Amino acid sequence: MSIEYNKIDAVILSKLTDKYGEQRGVKIGDDTFPLAAMDGDIPIGFVCVTPQVLAYPLGRYKDAYIEILWVDEDYRRQGIGQRLVLRCEEWARKAGFRQIRTHSNNKAVEAIHMWHKLNYGLCEHDYHEFMPDTNGYKNQFSGYWVAKPLNPIVPFSDKPDEVIRAWKRRHAYMYDADHGDCGDVELALDLIGPEPQNIFEACCGTGRVLVPLAKAGHNATGMDADEFMLDRIPAKAKGLTNLKYTQADIFTADWGNNYDVVILTSNTIMNLEHRDDDKAAQRFVIHKAAEALKQGGRFFLVYDYYPEPEKIFNNEPNKNFGPDKIGKTDDMGVSGQNYFAGARYNPYSRVAVMNWHQEITMPDGKKYIFPTQDHKYVCSRDDVLGWLSEAGFVADEEFGGCDRRPFTGKLGWDIIWARKL
Ligand SMILES: C[S@@+](CC[C@H](N)C(=O)[O-])C[C@H]1O[C@@H](n2cnc3c(N)ncnc32)[C@H](O)[C@@H]1O
Numbered sequence: 316m317s318i319e320y321n322k323i324d325a326v327i328l329s330k331l332t333d334k335y336g337e338q339r340g341v342k343i344g345d346d347t348f349p350l351a352a353m354d355g356d357i358p359i360g361f362v363c364v365t366p367q368v369l370a371y372p373l374g375r376y377k378d379a380y381i382e383i384l385w386v387d388e389d390y391r392r393q394g395i396g397q398r399l400v401l402r403c404e405e406w407a408r409k410a411g412f413r414q415i416r417t418h419s420n421n422k423a424v425e426a427i428h429m430w431h432k433l434n435y436g437l438c439e440h441d442y443h444e445f446m447p448d449t450n451g452y453k454n455q456f457s458g459y460w461v462a463k464p465l466n467p468i469v470p471f472s473d474k475p476d477e478v479i480r481a482w483k484r485r486h487a488y489m490y491d492a493d494h495g496d497c498g499d500v501e502l503a504l505d506l507i508g509p510e511p512q513n514i515f516e517a518c519c520g521t522g523r524v525l526v527p528l529a530k531a532g533h534n535a536t537g538m539d540a541d542e543f544m545l546d547r548i549p550a551k552a553k554g555l556t557n558l559k560y561t562q563a564d565i566f567t568a569d570w571g572n573n574y575d576v577v578i579l580t581s582n583t584i585m586n587l588e589h590r591d592d593d594k595a596a597q598r599f600v601i602h603k604a605a606e607a608l609k610q611g612g613r614f615f616l617v618y619d620y621y622p623e624p625e626k627i628f629n630n631e632p633n634k635n636f637g638p639d640k641i642g643k644t645d646d647m648g649v650s651g652q653n654y655f656a657g658a659r660y661n662p663y664s665r666v667a668v669m670n671w672h673q674e675i676t677m678p679d680g681k682k683y684i685f686p687t688q689d690h691k692y693v694c695s696r697d698d699v700l701g702w703l704s705e706a707g708f709v710a711d712e713e714f715g716g717c718d719r720r721p722f723t724g725k726l727g728w729d730i731i732w733a734r735k736l
Pocket residue numbers: 494517518519520521522523524538539540541544563564565566580581582583586587588589
């Protein structure tokens with residue numbers, strides 16, 4: 316007897332229905348894996364695995380769930396169930412699921428042995444069957460929840476180097492694709508005026524601000540630590556001889572001096588990569604801005620004003636931030652998904668830790684899953700104004716938005732146009 320394993324299509328489904336009646340656990344679709352064991356033309360067993368959303372608070376994640384597994388009495392103890400399950404595992408692993416799981420009733424004694432033998436984790440479970448006709452419960456059952464890790468989450472730093480680089484590169488690509496002028500570029504150009512100025516942008520990223528400054532005729536110099544962010548600049552800066560940038564850590568590198576304007580926007584003051592005490596690092600950067608400016612030079616600083624950070628950051632997943640950048644493929648053929656998985660704000664350290672669930676699919680189809688964390692080093696307006704003042708700045712203008720609306724102390728932007736005395 317040779318048993319064949321075939322993906323269930325409409326033809327096999329109708330054979331299953333003829334033999335077993337309608338099987339609600341068998342679902343045909345792009346994101347399911349229904350498989351039949353066939354003895355010639357006759358189905359003698361089947362399985363179906365589907366993605367299943369995890370319960371609160373993990374509702375952003377899906378596991379592979381074996382909805383149904385069946386092998387005819389006469390065909391048991393021949394390894395057919397095992398082969399069906401192993402094929403499900405193979406599909407689910409390739410699809411990037413973190414684990415595969417199901418429930419197994421104690422009455423299916425062979426199945427419980429099989430899960431054990433296949434190295435599933437087993438967890439005892441008693442339950443009552445719900446009877447819709449009487450709206451009550453009867454028959455207490457015992458069984459096991461069974462689960463096996465497929466693609467365990469491993470720290471980002473343990474990934475192969477090319478995967479880390481692909482993810483960082485994709486991150487820069489997505490930043491470039493998603494971030495245009497949110498008003499700050501126009502406001503900066505307006506405040507700076509039409510006369511060509513020497514401008515330094517700390518943490519210039521993809522050149523979102525730097526390139527329009529140069530296009531407006533200013534001498535624009537940028538610095539950023541991230542090679543992949545900087546790599547996005549040349550394509551936008553073709554023919555601009557008044558734009559230059561370097562890859563360096565703004566804490567240790569020399570910014571140059573005698574600039575007319577220094578820019579630090581996009582709330583970068585709270586996202587600085589540093590090895591120092593957070594507040595000392597932020598203060599240091601403001602002092603560096605002062606040193607790089609000539610007397611009377613201007614500092615354009617844009618940061619997020621959080622009157623009550625704990626209300627902003629202490630959120631369940633997806634309360635404030637939705638799934639991000641779903642499914643886009645970058646120019647190197649790397650695609651991915653990026654889910655916000657909750658944040659915590661510590662009022663003592665004043666650091667918000669934001670958790671992300673990352674998935675990337677490399678051009679060869681291989682999928683990697685890993686968590687990442689962002690830190691927001693929250694500082695107050697008092698901090699910022701204090702550092703500016705001690706570095707020798709006076710804040711000539713302060714706005715609550717790029718349309719020059721006054722700063723009111725509500726959640727939003729604080730935009731400062733300061734002058735070095
Ligand atoms: C939110 S992005 C802002 C990019 C750009 N200024 C804009 O407004 O689009 C923050 C940038 O800060 C850079 N950055 C953070 N810490 C840095 C450091 N210590 N030295 C240099 N760049 C840094 C990151 O690489 C990133 O490109």
